[in-house]
Amino acid sequence: MIDIITLRGTGERRNTDGTPAGMLHDVAKLLDPAKFTCFEPDWPASIGPEPDAWGPSLETSVRKGVAAGVKAIQDSPNICGLLSYSLGGIVASRILEGARSGIYLNTDGSPLEIAFVVNIANPMRRTGQSVGNLCGPVTYGLHGQRGSWPAGIDVREYANPNDIITASPGDSPLRSIDTAISPFSLVEGARIGNLTPFLFHELLNFLLLNPIANLDRYSAAVRGLLGYLTPWPDGEHVRYSGHTMPGTDVLWTTHAADYLNANY
Known part of the structure; x- marks a missing residue:
């Protein structure tokens, strides 16, 4: 069994029971329940800068998301995976950077066990990394490029080349x-x-x-x-669950679920 920690996008409401919400629900609903469980930690998923209207700032939200995500991994008795969308990709990236540097460990001091990360529209996507090599070599995430992650982790970056959040020059x-x-x-x-x-x-x-x-x-x-x-399903940042992935006959979200079911 692999416990998948989901990290949702900006403004997507968390389900009170921690079941995946928003874009990531369209991945999780297709996963084999005999292989995977999914859990969304409690964090704001907001970007400010007007806390009363939009919630806490991006920095505060990411900090809380990282803390909640790390605790969820620590509390899991199983190997974990990360599944993110948009803002959640910043949280996933920070968790993995901290795992690589030794900042984030299990409570007994052992390394966090993370088998894979599947990001959809990651704002910190590194240039040259995209499933199907759909993105050109000069584009990367609008929030900058991620740092180093643990060696050997399976990385899947689902990135629409026309989505400026994950593929800007x-x-x-x-x-x-x-x-x-x-x-x-x-x-x-x-x-x-x-x-x-x-x-x-x-x-x-x-x-x-x-x-x-x-x-x-x-x-x-x-x-x-x-x-x-442009709103769903045609907007470039939201089409992952509304349009087929180029070069395939399935939705981007379905492609991600099919990959996990086939490889784990």
Whole structure:
């Protein structure tokens, strides 16, 4: 038996019994119950920066998510796996970085036992890592690239190449807008909050700095943002459970479940 710790996306409500919610429910519902259990720890899954409206800040949310995720692994009598979507990918990445560095251990001091990580739309996806090699070599997560993870862990990064959260070019103007919050929080704020006008205004300012030199980067960012803001099932960040994965005849979420069922 493998206990899968799920880490949900921004604003997805946690089920009170810890069963997977949101995007990850579409993976978990297809997993073989004779092989896997699934549990979503209690953490905010919010990005601020207006705590009353949007919940705690990204930094606070991730810190609480990491603590809850590590405790869930420590409490499990079995080998664990991680399954994340969007914001949850930052939490999964931090857990694995801490496991690699020895910061996070079992209560007896032994290493955490984590067999695999399956990320969907990871904001910290490393360049060159995507299932099916769908993403080009110059794109990576909008929140930056993850650090080192434990050797030997099975890594599955499900990344839509048109999803700016997990596949933005290194020179995307979305990375360099001068605000007090991270690019990931800024873009998420356009989807769930009131930051859309500000974001488009800042992109226009970027274009006007040097219209000829910046036009292509501006156009790519605007296309990506429009695709991101499109609702399910067609939006580039939410289509994983609504459209088939390129090169396959199944949904992205189904592909992830099929892989786990076949390999564990």
